[in-house]
Amino acid sequence: MHYPIAVETGTGTQAYGVVVPDLPGCFSAGDTLDEAMDNAKEAIELWLEVAIDDGMAIPQPGALADHQRNRDFKGWTWGLVTVDLASLSDKAERINITLPSRVLRRIDQAAKDAGESRSGYIARRALA
Numbered sequence: 001m002h003y004p005i006a007v008e009t010g011t012g013t014q015a016y017g018v019v020v021p022d023l024p025g026c027f028s029a030g031d032t033l034d035e036a037m038d039n040a041k042e043a044i045e046l047w048l049e050v051a052i053d054d055g056m057a058i059p060q061p062g063a064l065a066d067h068q069r070n071r072d073f074k075g076w077t078w079g080l081v082t083v084d085l086a087s088l089s090d091k092a093e094r095i096n097i098t099l100p101s102r103v104l105r106r107i108d109q110a111a112k113d114a115g116e117s118r119s120g121y122i123a124r125r126a127l128a
Contacts, residue, residue, distance in 0.1 A: 001124055002080045002115055004064045005040050006073040007033070020081075021067050022059050023047045041081045049088050058085065058127045084120040085127065 003020055010016035016036035020026040020043065028043040030036030051058060068078060099107075111121035 001061060001083050001085060001120070003044055003061045003083060004067045005037075005079050005081055006067065006076040007036060007040075007079060008076050010036075018043070019073070020044055020047070021070065021073075022061050037079060037081070040079075041083070044081055044083050045088060048083065048085065052085075052088060052127060058124065060128070082115060084117060085123045086117060086120040 003022055006019045006021060008017040008019075010031070010033075015029040015031050016033055018028040018030070018036050018040040020040065023044065026043055026047040028036065028039040030039045048058060064078060064080065067073065107121065108118055111118045114121055114124075116124065
């Protein structure tokens with residue numbers, strides 16, 4: 001899953017600020033752009049973990065182009081942070097399932113199109 005992030009450029013005395021528009025209240029910062037990006041990924045993962053633990057639906061990422069038109073973020077830099085929902089579970093369990101080949105091919109193609117692993121795609125769809 002790829003979440004758009006808005007990055008407000010830092011200065012010599014101010015950190016880079018990061019906002020995740022699709023996750024209300026999810027924000028981060030960093031002294032460097034690289035640190036801000038790393039911290040944004042951590043903030044997103046923590047936000048999603050809490051949402052999963054609380055049984056909330058996981059918000060789908062909005063289109064980057066739609067967010068870029070938001071006047072609140074005029075002049076900000078944009079990026080994408082990739083998160084695999086399957087990695088957010090406390091405990092991974094290996095399972096064995098049987099599916100028709102054509103269904104498995106559709107799942108694999110959808111996961112590839114979403115930039116996710118098969119497990120991550122199935123987990124995200126189940127939590128949605």
